[in-house]
Amino acid sequence: MTSSLALDDVSVTRGNSLVLDGATLHVGEGEVVALLGPSGSGKSTLLRVLLGLEVPSRGVVKLGGRTVSEAGRVRLPPEERDLAVVFQDLALWPHLTVAGNLAFVLRSKGRFRGEERDRIHQMLDQVGLADFEDRYPGELSGGEQQRVAIARALVTDPAAVLLDEPLANLDIALKQDLIALLIELFRERGSTVLHVTHDPREAAALTERVAILEEGRITYTGRLDELPDAGSTFTRAVRGAAGGRG
Known part of the structure; x- marks a missing residue:
């Protein structure tokens, strides 16, 4: 499967802090992948790297097979990247x-x-x-x-859609309605999607394939129902919440 979005060994350093640490993630064309991680794990930074708003200190970022960022350099500026984002605060223009x-x-x-x-x-x-x-x-x-x-x-x-926790603050009924809408739209359009969330139930509703991001590292990529029994507290919590064995 051709990767629409690809991060290979991507690190981001801020001061003395390593915000992303050798993160590798591939999202295939027409694939929906959920990126799960606790607060402070680096999810927002990873999105900023994909969007060209953050420069990686190491690694390569590719969109549609084209290198758009690499260590210390943004090759393709944000406005030229064929990406769309739905933010948590929506960011609609109120005057339009x-x-x-x-x-x-x-x-x-x-x-x-x-x-x-x-x-x-x-x-x-x-x-x-x-x-x-x-x-x-x-x-x-x-x-x-x-x-x-x-x-x-x-x-x-767009070539790919990034969902930055847009469903996080919704009540259960509204969230279920919008998840059903997203599933229908993505299936009809063959959309490539990276869905960032901290909610494993939300992730399970939209896709079977997930990536776990913890302390700047991708610690697991695969099916949600195949998460290993062993793992971090967060991984075990994800497994339990998504209906796996506790």
């Missing part, structure tokens, strides 16, 4: 309508020129917001805002 939020990213990427209106309507219809084009984010419920953020991330057909 729902349609305007999607139109802005289409124009900034130079995608689907002449087809923007149809593209936006189609994408909003897919997330159940076909009648919300002219509303502003402040006029929407939390769940509706989540759907706008998802639509904005997918409207350009």
Whole structure:
């Protein structure tokens, strides 16, 4: 399987601290992988490296087989990386309508020129917001805002999507609804996805393949239901929460 996202032996140093320590992770084309880790494990730093916002002190980062970062150097700037992100705080532009939020990213990427209106309507219809084009984010419920953020991330057909714990603060019912929507969208579109979370149940709902990040190191990559009995406190907690043997 061709890797859409690849980190090979990536380290990030800040001062005397090693934030990422030889992290290696490959996400295949059309694959959904969950990156699980406790607070402070380096999850956000790993995302920043993929986005080109953090320079690795060691290792290589590739997108679609192309080297985009390497030790001490960013080869491809963030704005030229074909990645989309859904953040925990969503980061919708409050002064733009729902349609305007999607139109802005289409124009900034130079995608689907002449087809923007149809593209936006189609994408909003897919997330159940076909009648919300002219509303502003402040006029929407939390769940509706989540759907706008998802639509904005997918409207350009990016090479890969990064989910930075966007479901973390949702109630159970809303989270289940959005997980079902994401599963449907990713399957229909063949999306490549790296889903960052600290919630093993959330990870298990979206994918079977996970990577465990602890203290800056990828300590496990594989199926969630094949996590070894032995391991760190966090790994054992993940196994138990996801329904494995305790």
